[in-house]
Structures are given as C-alpha cells and as structure tokens.
Amino acid sequence: MSEKTLAARLGTATEPTLPHHEDIAQWRPATRDDIDAIHAVLAAADAVDHPTWTTPRSEIADDFELEHFDPASDSLLAETVDGTVVASAGAMLHPSREGGELTVYLSGAVHPQWRRRGIGTQLMAWLDTRGRQQLAEAAAADASLTAAELKIFAEEPNTDQQQLADRLGYRAERWFSSMVRDMATPAPALEAPEGITVVEYTHDRDDDARDARNDAFRDHWGSRPSDPQRWKQFVGGEFFRPDLSRIALDADGQIVAFCLASVNEEDWVTLGASNSYIDLIGVIRTHRRRGLAPLVVSRTLQAIADAGLEKAVLDVDTASPTGANTLYEGLGFAATERSIALVTRV
Structure with a gap:
C-alpha cells in the first residue's frame, strides 16, 4: 500500500454528475414516496438474477430510516418520459x-x-463516483483512517453487471x-457440551446478541460491525422469528453461539x-472448536421442522475460514445459486 495517507490517495472529493441517456427523461434522487417503484424494479430484476427469492419491500424502506444514508445524495433513479422508474441505485458508507x-x-x-441499452453503464459510473466521494469526505475529516474499499454484490447470472x-x-x-x-x-x-445451554431467542437479549454477532464475525x-440502528431493524423486523432462533449460553449466561432465522412468506x-x-450463524471466538455451530443450527432446524416448514435456506462464504460450507453440507444443505463480491480498494 502507498505511504500516502488515505485522504491523499483518495484526493479531492468529486461531485457525481447526473447521467445522460436518450431513453431516460429524468435522473433524480429517490424519496420515501419511491419505495414501491424501487421495489418494482428490484422484483423484476430478482426474477431474472436470483429467481428463488425477492427483495422485501421493508428492506428498501429500512434504508430510508438509516442515519448514515442520505437519499438526496446517496441514491439515484432513472425515470422514463411517462414517469416510470426503470433503474435505481444507492451508495451507502458503513x-x-x-x-x-x-x-x-x-x-x-x-x-x-x-437492459442492454447503456443505462447500467451510466448508473455504475454514477455509483462509483458517489462512493469515492463518500470515502474522500470521510478520510478528509478523520486522519486516523488508513484504508478504504468499495464493494458490490452481483448475482452470478448477471454477467452484465460484473463486466x-x-x-x-x-x-x-x-x-x-x-x-x-x-x-x-x-x-x-x-x-x-458440558456447561452450555441452548435456549429460544428472546428480545431481552437483543443487545447481547449484537455483541456476540460482532465478536463472531470480527475475523x-x-x-463490518453491526450498528445498533441496523441491528434493531433486523431483530425488530417483520420477518425475524425468535421462536425459530436459538442461542447457546455458557454457565454465566453469556451468549456464546447463535443461529437466527426469519420467515418471509413471499419467498415461498x-x-x-x-x-x-437462516440469517446469521456464529460462535464467539473464545468458544470455537467445541461443536457449537452445528449444535445451534440443529436446534434451529428442529424448530423449523416443528413449525411445519418444508425448507431451510442460508447463504455461506465458500472460502470461510471456519469451513462453514462443509459444515452445512454435513447438516444436509445443498448449494444452489451463487453471488460474487466485487471489490476495489484504495
């Protein structure tokens, strides 16, 4: 890495200019009034890019409540002459x-x-510029910052986005x-194991569970650490199911492992x-290699079965240092779709 400071490597923040495209009558920031229109675009894209699940409307709405997301600066919509939103984008600095x-x-x-008209090219260029502007502004305000990255998650079939x-x-x-x-x-x-008790998740453990999640995923x-606002949206959301989720406690009552699950009937x-x-599975670092991950997953699977549900679904990093994909295969999971993390670093 260069010896220059992060702020010097990023340079002066550049304001993104609105794209221009002959098929787009207006490029503009999104507002809360556009949530349904954004959801319609994502639902149509989901049906092509990952047809087994659809982005929930509430997930889009939650973004508009985040303190670190300013739709006026961090979002962009492409609108046709008849007012139809045909593309959307957002850049979010964690x-x-x-x-x-x-x-x-x-x-x-x-x-x-x-698609295949150049709209995505314009959208991606705007996103990249806005993301770099966010990084440059943050680095200029905090000299202790030393590294930065921009990250996109693309579904494997969407080769256009990857290109x-x-x-x-x-x-x-x-x-x-x-x-x-x-x-x-x-x-x-x-x-x-001796000294470990597995219990159903209860909301009085919300803060403890966030701490356990951040420790378990630190490496x-x-x-990135889950912030209180985003965590509250997750455990307080309409899909989270405490009755299906399980936490493992040590003799002192500390959460040492967890398996947290949700149910969205639209995905059925x-x-x-x-x-x-299954949204999150983790074991805090001091309690690894004791078989706690398969333990909490098996208890959640039993709860899912007892609820009469036909399938359990999760996502896994195929190169996880914990060997998670092998663990889940051993518990009866089979791989289906894949997504790719695309990254550029400063």
Whole structure:
C-alpha cells in the first residue's frame, strides 16, 4: 500500500454528475414516496438474477430510516418520459470506522426490459463516483483512517453487471453460495457440551446478541460491525422469528453461539416451498472448536421442522475460514445459486 495517507490517495472529493441517456427523461434522487417503484424494479430484476427469492419491500424502506444514508445524495433513479422508474441505485458508507477502515456498499438494478441499452453503464459510473466521494469526505475529516474499499454484490447470472464493474476496476474477491435443506430429513439430535445451554431467542437479549454477532464475525472476510440502528431493524423486523432462533449460553449466561432465522412468506412462492431463511450463524471466538455451530443450527432446524416448514435456506462464504460450507453440507444443505463480491480498494 502507498505511504500516502488515505485522504491523499483518495484526493479531492468529486461531485457525481447526473447521467445522460436518450431513453431516460429524468435522473433524480429517490424519496420515501419511491419505495414501491424501487421495489418494482428490484422484483423484476430478482426474477431474472436470483429467481428463488425477492427483495422485501421493508428492506428498501429500512434504508430510508438509516442515519448514515442520505437519499438526496446517496441514491439515484432513472425515470422514463411517462414517469416510470426503470433503474435505481444507492451508495451507502458503513458507519463503522473500526481498524481505521471504510467500506462503501454500492447497489443498483436496471429493469430487465430496459437492459442492454447503456443505462447500467451510466448508473455504475454514477455509483462509483458517489462512493469515492463518500470515502474522500470521510478520510478528509478523520486522519486516523488508513484504508478504504468499495464493494458490490452481483448475482452470478448477471454477467452484465460484473463486466460493468470490471471496467471500473472492481475485481471478484469472494463467492457466496445459497444452500437449501429439505426438512423432510430429520435434523440431527446433537448434545450440548458440558456447561452450555441452548435456549429460544428472546428480545431481552437483543443487545447481547449484537455483541456476540460482532465478536463472531470480527475475523470474517468483509464483515463490518453491526450498528445498533441496523441491528434493531433486523431483530425488530417483520420477518425475524425468535421462536425459530436459538442461542447457546455458557454457565454465566453469556451468549456464546447463535443461529437466527426469519420467515418471509413471499419467498415461498419463488422457492416453491414454505421455508425459513437462516440469517446469521456464529460462535464467539473464545468458544470455537467445541461443536457449537452445528449444535445451534440443529436446534434451529428442529424448530423449523416443528413449525411445519418444508425448507431451510442460508447463504455461506465458500472460502470461510471456519469451513462453514462443509459444515452445512454435513447438516444436509445443498448449494444452489451463487453471488460474487466485487471489490476495489484504495
């Protein structure tokens, strides 16, 4: 890495200019009134790029509540002459400054009927410029920051998005696989180690669970600490299911492992079966190599089966240092779709 400071490497923040495209009558920031229009674009894109699940409307709405996301500066919509939104994008600077590092997450989608016209090229260029502007402004305000990255998650079938990112210097660094388990196969009955108790998740443990999550994921690739606002949205959201989620406690009552699950019935149609999505699985670093991950997953699988759901779904980093993909295969999960993390570093 260069000996220059991060601020010097990033240079002066450049204001992104609005794109120009003959098929687009207006490029403008998004507002809360556009949530349904954005959701319509993403739903159409999801059906092509990852047809087994659809982005929930509430996930889009949650972004508009975040303190670190300013739609007026951080979002962009492409609108046709009749007022139809055909593309959307957002650049979000993560609030964490842990380790002197910054991360901007870039996301965008073009309605499939409007692809291959150059709209995505314009959208990606705007996103990259806005993301770099966010990094430059943050680095100029904090001399302790030493590293920065911009990150895009692309679905493997969406090669157009991958090519656009590649032209701007983004490189594939990690692959994430969706895995599905048929709940007709009974969950393994695993015994807890001495001194460990597995219990159903309850909301009085929300703060403890966030602390456990941040410890467990501290050394995982690309992971940033979950901030209180985003965590509250997750555990307080409409899809989170405490009754299916399990936490492992040590003799002092500390959360040492967790398996947190949700249910979105809209995904039942796209997957073709009732299912629960396992959002987070983790073990705090002081309690690894004791079999706690398969333990909490097996207990959550049993809860999913008891609820009468047909499938369990999760996503896994295929190069995880914990060997998670091998663990889940051993628990009966089979890989289906893949997504790719595309990254450029400063």
